[in-house]
Amino acid sequence: MVHLVERIARAIDRACAAGAWLAAASCLALAFLLIAEIAATSLAGWSQPWAVEYSAYLCAIALFGGSGFALRQGAHIRVGVVLALVPAGIRRPLDLACTLAALVVAGILCGALGELALRSYQLNSVSYYAMQTPLWIPQGALALSVAILVLALVARAARLAVGASPEHPPARQPGEGAAE
Amino acid sequence: MTAPALFLLGVMAVALASSLWIGFALMGTGMVALEWFRDVPVARMVARDVWSSMTGEGLVTLPLFILMGDILFHTRLSESLFRGLAPWVHRLPGGLLHVNVLGCTIFAAVSGSSAATTATVGRMTLTELAKRGYDRDLAMGSLAGAGTIGLMIPPSIAMIVYGVLAEASILELFIAGVVPGLVLAALYSGWIVYRALTDPSIQPAAGERPTWRERLLALRDLGPVVFLIVAVIGSMYAGFASVTEAAAVGVAGALVVAAAQSTLTWPNLRSALLSTVRTCAMIGLILCGALFLAKAMTLLGVPRGVSEWVQSLGLSPYTLILSLFLVYLVLGCFLDGLSAMVMTLPVALPLVLAAGFDKIWFGIFLVATIELSNVTPPVGFNLFVIQQMTGVPQMRVVRAALPFALLLCVLCALLTAFPDVAAWLPRTMKG
Numbered sequence: 156m157v158h159l160v161e162r163i164a165r166a167i168d169r170a171c172a173a174g175a176w177l178a179a180a181s182c183l184a185l186a187f188l189l190i191a192e193i194a195a196t197s198l199a200g201w202s203q204p205w206a207v208e209y210s211a212y213l214c215a216i217a218l219f220g221g222s223g224f225a226l227r228q229g230a231h232i233r234v235g236v237v238l239a240l241v242p243a244g245i246r247r248p249l250d251l252a253c254t255l256a257a258l259v260v261a262g263i264l265c266g267a268l269g270e271l272a273l274r275s276y277q278l279n280s281v282s283y284y285a286m287q288t289p290l291w292i293p294q295g296a297l298a299l300s301v302a303i304l305v306l307a308l309v310a311r312a313a314r315l316a317v318g319a320s321p322e323h324p325p326a327r328q329p330g331e332g333a334a335e
Numbered sequence: 336m337t338a339p340a341l342f343l344l345g346v347m348a349v350a351l352a353s354s355l356w357i358g359f360a361l362m363g364t365g366m367v368a369l370e371w372f373r374d375v376p377v378a379r380m381v382a383r384d385v386w387s388s389m390t391g392e393g394l395v396t397l398p399l400f401i402l403m404g405d406i407l408f409h410t411r412l413s414e415s416l417f418r419g420l421a422p423w424v425h426r427l428p429g430g431l432l433h434v435n436v437l438g439c440t441i442f443a444a445v446s447g448s449s450a451a452t453t454a455t456v457g458r459m460t461l462t463e464l465a466k467r468g469y470d471r472d473l474a475m476g477s478l479a480g481a482g483t484i485g486l487m488i489p490p491s492i493a494m495i496v497y498g499v500l501a502e503a504s505i506l507e508l509f510i511a512g513v514v515p516g517l518v519l520a521a522l523y524s525g526w527i528v529y530r531a532l533t534d535p536s537i538q539p540a541a542g543e544r545p546t547w548r549e550r551l552l553a554l555r556d557l558g559p560v561v562f563l564i565v566a567v568i569g570s571m572y573a574g575f576a577s578v579t580e581a582a583a584v585g586v587a588g589a590l591v592v593a594a595a596q597s598t599l600t601w602p603n604l605r606s607a608l609l610s611t612v613r614t615c616a617m618i619g620l621i622l623c624g625a626l627f628l629a630k631a632m633t634l635l636g637v638p639r640g641v642s643e644w645v646q647s648l649g650l651s652p653y654t655l656i657l658s659l660f661l662v663y664l665v666l667g668c669f670l671d672g673l674s675a676m677v678m679t680l681p682v683a684l685p686l687v688l689a690a691g692f693d694k695i696w697f698g699i700f701l702v703a704t705i706e707l708s709n710v711t712p713p714v715g716f717n718l719f720v721i722q723q724m725t726g727v728p729q730m731r732v733v734r735a736a737l738p739f740a741l742l743l744c745v746l747c748a749l750l751t752a753f754p755d756v757a758a759w760l761p762r763t764m765k766g
Contacts, residue, residue: 175609179608179611182398188583211391218615218622221613224616230613231616231620234357234669236354260362263378330450330453331408335486335492
């Protein structure tokens with residue numbers, strides 16, 4: 156049982172890593188897209204008709220693609236005081252309850268985003284930008300990113316349930332990856 | 336309105352106290368409250384809200400400035416800053432301690448975060464200062480304090496988040512942060528000078544006076560940082576680039592600096608990218624939770640209700656700001672500053688605007704309170720960073736940082752008494 160859970164959780168870890176690389180690639184693509192835009196507007200007097208629109212989509216993927224990966228690495232913020240203070244016997248059930256609550260929220264979000272993308276597909280909705288991008292593509296990508304987060308929460312809950320370690324924080328230098 | 340407000344407060348308190356992730360807690364609270372009090376298709380609303388807020392224009396700068404900082408984190412800027420600044424501050428009372436303040440102020444202009452600024456500058460100064468016999472506590476304290484300038488001097492991640500939440504101009508926030516950042520640096524340097532004059536034992540006997548030739552040669556070491564500052568800020572002011580595009584220039588510039596210092600290796604780049612992804616994901620989740628909760632609160636009439644209630648108390652504007660300051664001080668003990676800001680903003684912003692304060696001004700004030708939460712225990716990121724770097728017990732770092740935390744309070748008071756500290760530069764630049 157434990158073995159099976161770990162195997163499934165590992166597969167989910169790989170999906171999370173893939174999501175993280177997708178987010179990283181989006182980040183780099185975003186930078187290149189905007190540099191190209193500066194060059195195009197100031198040198199050639201021409202603006203890429205897709206620059207504003209695609210940068211928004213790339214940004215959304217950069218912000219959400221790595222969410223599952225961030226969960227596995229313990230990067231999402233929570234108030235850790237209570238979890239640190241309660242006796243060890245309560246810590247795991249409490250953490251499991253939190254993970255399940257988060258799973259409900261993320262599940263609703265994921266389902267609704269999927270539905271949004273599906274409706275855009277059925278109605279052939281396109282963006283109001285010049286490119287008239289079919290909206291289901293970026294919306295589907297966002298739904299997929301959140302789906303990876305949902306999977307990561309499932310893996311986390313399963314690991315907690317069988318007594319495995321839920322997080323795998325990377326070795327980091329002090330101050331690396333700080334937001335504040 | 337009382338029922339929804341109390342309900343929201345209750346659900347949120349329970350969710351946070353049971354250590355649910357903050358982003359999920361905010362979003363979940365919004366969902367539950369809307370489901371309970373209003374007959375609306377909640378799930379569909381969440382999806383639309385997350386889709387439109389995460390593809391919003393202001394957010395695009397966020398991943399870019401984070402990536403820029405993460406790439407620079409792996410370069411040797413720390414060493415260059417130290418070598419470039421040391422000969423210039425050598426003879427000042429307090430000597431090389433000023434490298435902490437000046438180094439952080441300069442690095443702040445290319446970094447959006449205060450913990451990263453602390454770590455980058457401190458990597459070099461902490462050991463060098465200890466080696467030369469400077470007072471350990473003053474070295475750690477001034478670093479913890481000066482690191483917070485990273486949030487105030489643009490670019491600033493906290494300002495981007497505030498701008499998105501408050502629908503304020505990010506460029507204007509950036510400009511407004513410059514003078515308060517410099518004032519803060521002056522306060523810190525002033526304190527170091529005062530300490531050095533009253534207690535000569537905090538610094539070693541001054542060695543040889545550096546020659547002007549040495550000083551000018553040292554400027555070469557500041558080249559990479561100056562190049563980056565000019566590239567980012569210059570491209571904005573010269574009109575080549577918007578804030579968003581300037582952020583992309585920053586990423587390119589950081590890559591150039593890394594390549595020039597031959598630190599652009601695959602392990603470094605990989606580590607920078609993954610660290611960016613983690614930070615982005617962390618902020619993304621909190622932001623979309625906060626934005627949805629703000630929308631839910633507005634639908635339930637909570638901000639208006641709280642505004643009316645506070646107005647009925649007849650507080651003076653200054654009492655209001657003081658009370659908010661105290662609220663943030665207390666919240667800062669449980670939460671990181673960014674989370675405290677995003678959670679309270681839907682209610683706090685209407686209050687402050689109704690009291691006649693400016694949106695940009697309040698953004699700067701909030702950034703100052705976030706800075707304060709970074710140097711106050713138990714959740715102070717700068718303190719963690721220094722503790723990890725030195726291995727000194729936490730209480731000693733806290734004590735060392737205390738005078739500098741008080742100077743931050745002085746900055747908050749100055750901002751409130753003289754709003755022009757923040758408002759003057761944007762007004763002047765608008766013409």
